[in-house]
Amino acid sequence: MSSSYAGQQIAFLTQHGKEQVIAPILEPALGCVIKHVTGFDTDQLGTFTRDIRRPGSQLDAARRKARIGMELSGLSLGMASEGSFDLDPFAGMFPWNIELLVLIDDRLGIEVVGMAQGPGHSSHVQASDWPAVESFAAGVGFPDHHLVLRPQDQDDTRVHKGVSDWTGLKASFEQCLAQSGNRQVFVETDLRAFANPSRMQHIEQAAQDLLKRLQSCCPECASPGYWVSERQPGLPCSVCGRPTSGYLTEVWKCGRCLHTSVQTRTDCAFAEPKHCASCNP
Ligand SMILES: [Zn+2]
Ligand SMILES: [Zn+2]
Numbered sequence: 096m097s098s099s100y101a102g103q104q105i106a107f108l109t110q111h112g113k114e115q116v117i118a119p120i121l122e123p124a125l126g127c128v129i130k131h132v133t134g135f136d137t138d139q140l141g142t143f144t145r146d147i148r149r150p151g152s153q154l155d156a157a158r159r160k161a162r163i164g165m166e167l168s169g170l171s172l173g174m175a176s177e178g179s180f181d182l183d184p185f186a187g188m189f190p191w192n193i194e195l196l197v198l199i200d201d202r203l204g205i206e207v208v209g210m211a212q213g214p215g216h217s218s219h220v221q222a223s224d225w226p227a228v229e230s231f232a233a234g235v236g237f238p239d240h241h242l243v244l245r246p247q248d249q250d251d252t253r254v255h256k257g258v259s260d261w262t263g264l265k266a267s268f269e270q271c272l273a274q275s276g277n278r279q280v281f282v283e284t285d286l287r288a289f290a291n292p293s294r295m296q297h298i299e300q301a302a303q304d305l306l307k308r309l310q311s312c313c314p315e316c317a318s319p320g321y322w323v324s325e326r327q328p329g330l331p332c333s334v335c336g337r338p339t340s341g342y343l344t345e346v347w348k349c350g351r352c353l354h355t356s357v358q359t360r361t362d363c364a365f366a367e368p369k370h371c372a373s374c375n376p
Contacts, residue, residue, distance in 0.1 A: 098126070099125075099200075099203070099309075099318070099319050100125040100126060100127040100172070100309070100319075101125065101126035101127070102126060102127070102128075103127050103128070103172055104127070104128045104130045104168075104170050104172065105121075105127050105128070105129055105130060105170070105172040105173065105174050105198070106130050106132045106161075106164035106165050106167070106168040106170040106172065106173040106174065107129050107130060107131055107132060107164060107173070107174045107175065108132040108133075108135060108137060108160050108161070108163055108164030108167070108173070108175055109131070109132075109137065109160075109175070109176065109288075110133060110136070110137055110138075111137075111287050111288040111289045112288060112289040112295075113176050113288050113295075113298055114129055114131045116295055116298055116299040116302065117129060117174075117176070117196070117298065117299070117302045120299065120302040120303055120306055121302060121305070121306055124306055124310070125306070125309060125310075127172075129174070130168055130170065132164040132167050132168050134167055135163050135164075135167060137160055140156055140159060140160060141156060143180070143285075143286035143287065144243055144254060144256070144283075144286075145249070145250070146252070146254070153177050153178075153179045153193065153195055154177070154195055154197065154208065156177045157175045157176060157177035157195050157196070157197040157208075158175070158197055158199065158206070159175075160175035160176075160177065161173040161174055161175035161197055161198075161199045162199065165199065165201070171200070171201040171202050172198070172199070172200055172201070172202070173198070173199045174196065174197065174198045174199070175196075175197055176194060176195065176196045176197075176288075176298055176301065177194075177195050177197075178192060178193065178194045178195075178286070178288070178294055178297070178298070179192070179193050180192055180193075180215055180217040180286060181193070183214065189214060190214065190215045190216065190217035190218060191212065191213070191214060191215055192212060192213060192214070192215025192216075192217065192293065192294055192297050193210070193211075193212040193297075194210065194211050194212070194294065194297040194298050194300070194301040195208055195209070195210055195301065196208070196209040196210075196298065196301040196302055196304075196305050197209075198305060198309065200319075203318050203319075203351050204350075204351060205318060205319070205320050205350040205351050206320075206350065207305060207308050207309055207319065207320035207322075207350070208305070208308075209301040209302060209303070209304035209305025209306070209307075209308060210301055210304055211297045211298070211299075211300035211301040211303075211304055212297065213293075213296075213297055213300075214293070215291075215293055215294060215297075216235050216236050216240045216284050216291060216293050216294070217283075217284050217286060218231075218234075218235050218283065218284055219249070219281065219282060219283035219284070220281075220282050220283075221248065221249075221279050221280070221281055221282075222268075222279070222280055222282060223272075223278050223279050223280070225265065225268060228264070228268050228280070228282055231282060232261075232264060232282075235284050236292075236293070237264070238259050238260050238261065238264075239292050240284055240285070240290065240291050240292060240293070241257060241258055241259045241284075241285035241287075241290035241291070242258045242259075242264060242282055242283065242284060242285055243255065243256050243257075243258065243282075243283050243284070243285045244258060244264075244267045244268060244271050244280055244281070244282050245271060245280070245281050246271040246272070246273075246274040246275035246276075246279075246280060246281075247274075247275045247276060247277055247279060247280075247281065248277075248279065248281050249281050249283070251281065253271075253274060255267040255270070255271065256285060257285070257290065258285070259290070268280055268282075308320050308322050313349035313351065313352060313354055314354070314356075315349065315352050315354040316349060316351055316352040316354065318349055318350070318351035318352065320349070320350050320351075321347060321348070321349050321354075322347065322348070323345045323346065323347055323348075324346050324347070324348035324355075325345070325346040325348075326342035326344070326345050326346070327342060327343060327344045327345075327346065327357075328340045328341065328342055328343065329341075329342075329343035329344070330342060330343045330360070330363070330364075330365065330366040331343075331364075331365055331366065332365065332366050332367075332368055332370075332371035332373065332374055333365035333366065333367060333368060334368040334371065334374050335368070335371060335373050335374055337371060337372075337373050339366040339370050339371050339372070340370065340372075341366040341370055342360065343359060343360060344357050344358060344359050344360065345357070345358050345360060
């Protein structure tokens with residue numbers, strides 16, 4: 096176990112309740128204190144409701160938040176999380192959520208990133224009658240997952256956020272309908288962490304992934320975050336023995352002293368012929 100963080104405070108800038116799932120995982124295992132930093136509106140860095148677009152990549156956004164938290168708190172350790180929604184990588188049909196949790200350690204000069212992904216609750220409907228809204232809401236896990244409504248279309252700025260019960264949903268729908276020039280209401284899932292429990296679960300898994308990485312220490316300098324940086328193909332085919340695209344070796348790398356070690360995989364020795372370019376061209 097890494098002792099690098101025992102007794103250390105880690106700044107965590109968030110305003111959506113993420114500290115409630117992250118602190119119970121990291122604090123007991125690392126002996127650190129997660130210092131919840133407020134005083135900066137993280138929505139300024141981008142929102143899911145398109146009021147403010149997020150510049151740069153998901154990881155850039157997480158880094159930016161971590162840095163702001165470090166500046167506000169004066170700490171040399173900072174952490175932040177950033178989520179994104181896309182379509183699933185298999186069929187490209189279903190909502191998919193990726194959560195990143197970055198830890199920046201200026202004492203050691205390292206950055207360690209935990210990640211989790213899985214099916215997400217991200218969906219929308221343009222509706223003109225209550226039954227359509229009712230069936231959409233039931234299908235996206237409302238009221239556990241909250242909703243955002245607005246009149247007209249997805250770009251209308253008269254946004255009703257934080258809709259979390261059926262009475263409130265009906266009232267918001269009727270208000271939006273009355274404000275709408277085209278008799279339509281745009282309804283979508285609220286993707287903020289506290290309003291989206293399946294997202295919160297992925298944030299928790301990202302914290303577990305970050306913890307595993309922080310507990311893996313470099314054999315040369317003992318710095319945390321010693322982890323696989325690359326996988327190299329060449330796993331032999333079980334029928335013809337030719338190299339396949341399946342990975343054969345893993346490159347482990349330290350972010351601090353850059354020590355690397357190449358390790359041959361031990362969990363399997365051969366690839367199935369269906370993955371072989373010769374046996375299954
Ligand atoms: Zn083969
Ligand atoms: Zn090292």
